Amino acid sequence: MNRAFDAVIIGGGILGVATAYELARAGMKNVCVLERHYLASGSTGRCGGGFRQQWSTEANTELAMDSVKRLEVLEEELGYRTEFFQGGYLILAHNEEEEKQFAKNVAMQRKLGLDVSIVDADEAVKIVPYLNKEMIRKATWCPKDGHINPFLLTQGYANAARRLGVQINLWTNVVGIMKKSDTFFVMTETGNTYQTPLLFNCAGGFSRSIGQMLNVEIPVDPYRHEILVTEPVERLWDPMVISFSVGLYARQEKSGGMVMGMGDPNEPVGTFVGSSMKFMYEMAQRFTMLFPKLDKLRIVRQWAGLYEMTADAQPILGPVEEVDNFIQASGFSGHGLMLAPAVSQILADMVVNKSRSEVVESLNVKRLYNMKDVVKEKSVV
Template sequence: MSSSVFRTVPSAADVVIIGGGVMGASIAFHLAEAGVRNIVVVERGDLGRGSSGKPIGGVRAQFSDPLNIELGSRSLHAYGEFPHRPGADIKLDTVGYLFLLDDEEQASAFEAGVVLQNSLDVPSRMISPDEARRLCPYAGTDGLVAAAYSPTDGHARPGLVVHGYARAAARAGVTLATHTAVTGIDTAGDRVTGVHTSHGPIACGTVICAAGAWSARIGAMVGIDLPVRPVKRQLAFTEPLTPPVPRIPFTIDFSSTAYFHNSDDGLLFGLADPGQEDGFDTTWTPEWLELFRAAARRRAPALAELRTVGGWAGLYEVTPDHNALIGRSGELPNFLYATGFSGHGFLQAPAVGEVVRDLCLEREPFTDISPLSADRFQHSTEIRPEAHVV
């Protein structure tokens, strides 16, 4: 969709949401659906061009702790219902997620994860290397100890999700102020009172930070520590493949973080570069592909020399323990935040939209998200770090 570019923004709002990615769009939709009418989403560029801009996003409930499993499971259900609510085709493909494991310690950890996931109605299971290869013919079994698979996971198109939520929010009266930068935030006592933007000030009753990789800057405007750092992640696309690519799970080599899955008439490749420095640069560098090819030679040899026809670079919003920051500021009760998802924001966006809606309306969310408070880093109560994979 084409969102409005504002010369001026509304002078007042009940809620200002900073960030027009999948998280901001989900929050706006859920608030508007609940009857909140005077909402402004402020986005520095186009909708969904930050961390949400990736061409294909994984959706899964395979996590190692109950809270992330709940957020993933609830979001999977919402994505399945997306054609009806809010009403958009997001190209959801339930191909499953397949984690390839090459040592006993990994296998033991994933076995414990499967037990927990099953107790929360996630149909994941441990499988043999041979079954993993049947599911994904590209996977090599040399050195493979086991694999973990959940058939209800898959992938969808983040851009379609952002615009699906945004269209529904706009129909309900939400103002989408794109190409509008936040330049400051006013406070009085223990309250946020207004947001300054490049197109004018907005007096407001509540501010919600959903600014992704830029969230630390927003928090600093009001003296709140949101420990989020921007880290570039890259991916590439193969040329169209003949014969056609088989339909495979979203497949991840857990040791290297190399992953691959279907993308139109070819494959998409990705890998987290462990040497990547923090920063906002999103220049795609084809040299990065050698890291993927090195991992592929060990785990999926048939992919190592496939020709690629371009790629993409975007930003992860990473926290110290790779878990999200969701909550309400203790110092400024009308400042809320949902950020730092460390690669999991897209797959958790529907559930987090519900949670933030309820926090904003002072209702009890469907689950206790207090472990994800930003305050945990001040009190050494971090939840178990999540593996840094897609």
């Protein structure tokens, strides 16, 4: 079996698979993805599936807007149905502080050309019925945000990548990496060695460990993030609804189930993804507070995945100083699925066509070493 490649990508989540596809599409012949379990078995396949362009930093907003443009044509390009649906995102402001921050966000987003507006409580309830109107001061609304099925998007990218000659090796766990002159030697648990001049770290919650194999510090901390789904019910609303201060997001799947998750500020750093009773209790309280009339919905499953957080909640992109041709695409802080379509394309363009991208340069890992020019993303659940 040939184990020499023009590029090797570690991680078979959305970032790894989309990057492989974009590299092949940009003309790279011999690309390989190494995934330790199956496709989207990590954070990608456990996420809420939303994509939004409403962010507080310009870098995230630009990447997200590029991603949505990409998603709008992707089903046709990949020849695969992904449940892509622009049902919008409604983000709730409950207090004066949020109202002020959101006004700032919307001004910045509109400057970048995003179709987003501030709506009052009455309008918000028209967009998302059953909301507890008393709790809402204002909301921001972008009709071109939406949600997508993460498994199908990953599989669609993977199928298309394979058609372009990409090799995707599942159940292949990377345990060590060496670099001699210009060649990376990537060693797997089963004793195989892959050789490549170009290596991508798309390992999500495990990207710090991959960096350590080459003595490169990738400051990404994984945190468990829990989520649940209810039994299918008739269509209640189209958008993803988010509240940062209640700390939850909720959307309705194509099949009718309500998917909802929340952030827990007390969650310790770690890669444990088991379920907790505490989450079920907490989620029930938060959801019924915001949607008192929907307390008869029945939970069928809860699960958990990792938010791979950076200090500013923005991704780590591009090369590192210590090791040439070791490209990072990690630390998406819970938003990898929605940024992947743009990021994968920009990174592929960068390595194949030597193009430059200001956004990628601004998100280099360097910023997190000295914490200079770091602007923290505030719009995170």
